[in-house]
Amino acid sequence: MSGQPREAVTPGGSAQSESNTEDRPPSLAKVNLRDKLALFDDHWHPRVVAELNGQQVKVAKVEGPFVWHHHEHEDELFLVVEGELDLEFRDQTITLRPGELLVVPRGVEHRPVSRGETHIVLFEPKSTLNTGNVENERTVKQLDSV
Amino acid sequence: MSGQPREAVTPGGSAQSESNTEDRPPSLAKVNLRDKLALFDDHWHPRVVAELNGQQVKVAKVEGPFVWHHHEHEDELFLVVEGELDLEFRDQTITLRPGELLVVPRGVEHRPVSRGETHIVLFEPKSTLNTGNVENERTVKQLDSV
Missing domain, CATH: 2.60.120.10 (Jelly Rolls)
Known part of the structure; x- marks a missing residue:
């Protein structure tokens, strides 16, 4: 979990119907x-x-x-x-x-x-590790949200 | 579960690398x-x-x-x-x-x-009903697989 607010993304358009982004719970922002x-x-x-x-x-x-x-x-x-x-x-x-x-x-x-x-x-x-049963230099243990 | 075999779908192409469909477990067919x-x-x-x-x-x-x-x-x-x-x-x-x-x-x-x-x-x-807490003519209780 990052501290960033999750903002609704409106590609190529304005956000008329999606105002009030700041007050929206994180899970109600579209991806x-x-x-x-x-x-x-x-x-x-x-x-x-x-x-x-x-x-x-x-x-x-x-x-x-x-x-x-x-x-x-x-x-x-x-x-x-x-x-x-x-x-x-x-x-x-x-x-x-x-x-x-x-x-x-x-x-x-x-x-x-x-x-x-x-x-x-x-x-x-949520428990899934990218390399599964293997741990090596490709293993990413801490995943960031974007 | 239908009785149909789930076949790998290869749009616009042949299935060279995806032969042996019949023996493949259903979950290993792409969608x-x-x-x-x-x-x-x-x-x-x-x-x-x-x-x-x-x-x-x-x-x-x-x-x-x-x-x-x-x-x-x-x-x-x-x-x-x-x-x-x-x-x-x-x-x-x-x-x-x-x-x-x-x-x-x-x-x-x-x-x-x-x-x-x-x-x-x-x-x-899997437990999710399409109309949630409401049951009416739009409710679909038995979902088919395609």
Whole structure:
């Protein structure tokens, strides 16, 4: 949780119907996925954009191969917003394009790989660590909200 | 659960890297949101496209005003894929456009209203009833998967 107020994002328009942003509870501010993704440039470092029912919605920019890992207790949803993501499994590869999602069930080993820069949305329990059962230099323990 | 096999959707392309669909567990089939939305035409009747961690991802076509309601125990995420959705609250209206999402926290009264046909994704616990605390002719108790 950052100390910043979460402001409603109104791309290319005014905020007529969305005034009084300051008094709005944080969870009633809308999230524009592209605007959130424009706020950072590093790869494989997800940011939290929303929380609900113990789950988090995260956005991330990714490029190249990640690490093989699995999540012991969490199913993980990948949704591609821009670009193309290969989800490698031990026996197959599934390629996601914009508007496509896949749920990786808990326990299933996977490795996300992106040939160019790809923008993704993740949906997973708050407890989920990006590298799952592996801890290395790619592990991000403390996630920021944007 | 329907008896249909869930096949990987590969829009405009072949399925080289996604062969062996028949042997794949249902949860390892990707979901193309637009393809799923093309499978039905009725309004305010969500279909389940994925499940994870006790939550469901649903798609729906909506048009016109829905009913005022709240969910006692569930936070509800709305994401617009196409069109424009007004989320009316008792003290304000927030308009979502494609690529924008909003979490409506449990207990908060809301009414979704769409001027034209709008395509949305819902993310919420499996227990969530579309009309929340209200039961009327718009209530859909048994959701199908597509």
